[in-house]
Amino acid sequence: MADQQRSFLSRKIFPDGDEPDAQFTLANERTFLAWTRTALAFLAGGIALGAFPVEQFSNEVRTGLSVFVLGVGMFVAASSVIRWIRVERAGRHNRPLPVASAMPVLSAAVVVASAVAIWLFVLA
Template sequence: MDTHGDAPADPIDYRFSLANERTFLAWIRTALGLLAGGVAVQALAEQFSTPEFRRALAASCTALAVVLATVARSRWLRVEATMRCGDQLPDSVLVPMLAFGVSVIALAAGVAVVVS
């Protein structure tokens, strides 16, 4: 038995790795939904107060989608590596980040609807 930590870690149960992958794909679907929402706002929501506000709202959706997809990828890699090492899973910033971002976008869209 190697006591120096040089021995390879036991392989993780494939179900955990697949669950991590499904979680990653869920975040990617959410990012794609935000991207589609941004495109829809820009293309279809002409009743919003001004074109500049519409562009800002669409850009916010798109920016949140890019950030979410990027952070989801790094989280997937970090969780996979952590599981292989047998360590405790890291905390996630994705949930609060997404909740805050969507809340701000929804509030802005609500204001735009009321003002229009």
């Protein structure tokens, strides 16, 4: 595609390389949207933890958990954009796809959230 036909943002983020196949680009966008949904779920959970009092926790613990869950949501949202750009650049330069570096953090956060949910609803 001629450089003049590309948007300003596209030229800034992806200054070089060949235009990838549309299927590759659309698959990358679907993955980005999945990561974004995950981030939104964590953000909603953090807001809910902060907004609704839970009898099993003191206000300090509840606030700490809320900040932790909100932080995970913000981390996942930021890392999803970074991953989308890295994968798109790899496709434009015919390089191997990068590893999802946010996955260990996300997995650990899900384990912590699951443990807290078990503690709240099963063991309490």
